[in-house]
Amino acid sequence: MTPEFLPGVRLCEVFYTGAVRPLLDAHYPGLPHAAARIGPGSDVLGYDTPRSTDHDWGPRLTLLLDPADAARHGPGITGMLRQRLPRHVLGWSTHFTPPDARVRVMTATDGPVDHRVDVTTVEDWTVAQFGAPFTGTLLDWLATPTQVFAETVGGAVYHDDQGTLTALRERVAWYPDDVWRYVLAAQWTHIAQEEAFPGRAVEAGDPDGARVVAARLRRVVMRLRLLQGRRYPPYSKWLGTAYRRHTGDSVEDLCDAYETSGRNQNTLGLSAAVDATRRKYHDRPYDVIDAGRYAAALHDAISDPALRKLPPVGGIDQYVDNTDLLCTPALRRAVAAAVLGSR
Numbered sequence: 001m002t003p004e005f006l007p008g009v010r011l012c013e014v015f016y017t018g019a020v021r022p023l024l025d026a027h028y029p030g031l032p033h034a035a036a037r038i039g040p041g042s043d044v045l046g047y048d049t050p051r052s053t054d055h056d057w058g059p060r061l062t063l064l065l066d067p068a069d070a071a072r073h074g075p076g077i078t079g080m081l082r083q084r085l086p087r088h089v090l091g092w093s094t095h096f097t098p099p100d101a102r103v104r105v106m107t108a109t110d111g112p113v114d115h116r117v118d119v120t121t122v123e124d125w126t127v128a129q130f131g132a133p134f135t136g137t138l139l140d141w142l143a144t145p146t147q148v149f150a151e152t153v154g155g156a157v158y159h160d161d162q163g164t165l166t167a168l169r170e171r172v173a174w175y176p177d178d179v180w181r182y183v184l185a186a187q188w189t190h191i192a193q194e195e196a197f198p199g200r201a202v203e204a205g206d207p208d209g210a211r212v213v214a215a216r217l218r219r220v221v222m223r224l225r226l227l228q229g230r231r232y233p234p235y236s237k238w239l240g241t242a243y244r245r246h247t248g249d250s251v252e253d254l255c256d257a258y259e260t261s262g263r264n265q266n267t268l269g270l271s272a273a274v275d276a277t278r279r280k281y282h283d284r285p286y287d288v289i290d291a292g293r294y295a296a297a298l299h300d301a302i303s304d305p306a307l308r309k310l311p312p313v314g315g316i317d318q319y320v321d322n323t324d325l326l327c328t329p330a331l332r333r334a335v336a337a338a339v340l341g342s343r
Contacts, residue, residue, distance in 0.1 A: 003091030008043025131329025186314025199286030
């Protein structure tokens with residue numbers, strides 16, 4: 001029988017406190033470490049459901065040691081857990097197959113456990129996640145997709161002796177104000193570039209084209225509203241879920257959404273207020289918000305000279321939509337560095 005579903009972050013907490021921690025205390029007493037469920041996964045974002053249990057979900061953990069302890073004890077811990085972990089936690093298997101595959105599933109076993117306790121260091125985990133140590137440069141912030149930030153600050157930390165992991169999560173909890181202004185300005189710029197297109201497409205007898213552009217603009221608005229709410233937008237599969245959960249809205253009429261977004265922008269205090277009322281697009285009969293006004297107000301409020309000189313493209317996932325690139329830290333940093341001029 002399938003065990004009762006519970007959110008993965010809760011299952012992983014039980015896995016740590018009831019299975020992994022007692023084994024660490026018995027075999028490596030006093031070993032400083034952090035234990036967390038972070039990184040990729042619907043459970044880290046808090047959106048997992050019973051459907052999620054069919055792959056890459058289950059009793060999982062990232063165990064982070066300091067570099068010297070990782071070098072000395074890491075392989076031994078991995079091997080000890082393989083031999084001594086229980087085969088089930090709350091009815092869910094701790095054994096995953098195929099071994100070392102990109103996608104793995106929980107599978108019953110009568111032998112050693114091919115577990116998903118990943119032993120690493122905060123430093124190595126950070127480089128794997130961001131492509132480099134995260135020091136807070138403009139490149140660090142703007143070469144990182146919002147999905148990666150969400151994977152870093154989401155999930156849960158169950159233990160952190162030295163506070164290094166907690167410090168990293170606090171450091172990337174949200175953008176510095178000027179970077180926030182810059183990515184918001186880029187989002188408004190995207191609206192400004194296309195907001196008249198649905199009306200023109202309809203007028204030209206192209207309802208399919210109008211729907212395509214309107215869908216693009218809805219995506220931009222959804223990301224904008226999450227950014228305004230200090231929420232890192234997840235990638236496309238979870239964008240609507242995140243939007244509804246954190247705004248309580250649905251994007252039906254685009255101009256209604258523009259006006260709501262404009263009013264929200266004015267309440268943030270990041271820039272001068274802008275009239276949040278729709279208007280016609282020049283002398284054409286299409287309603288728009290004239291989104292460039294918001295982009296300009298935000299740009300004017302940026303104090304960092306380096307940011308003020310950048311093209312209005314924003315973070316890497318505001319102008320790149322290729323999954324392979326966004327999932328390759330070195331490649332996305334190279335692209336962002338070219339755009340930013342290595343600032």
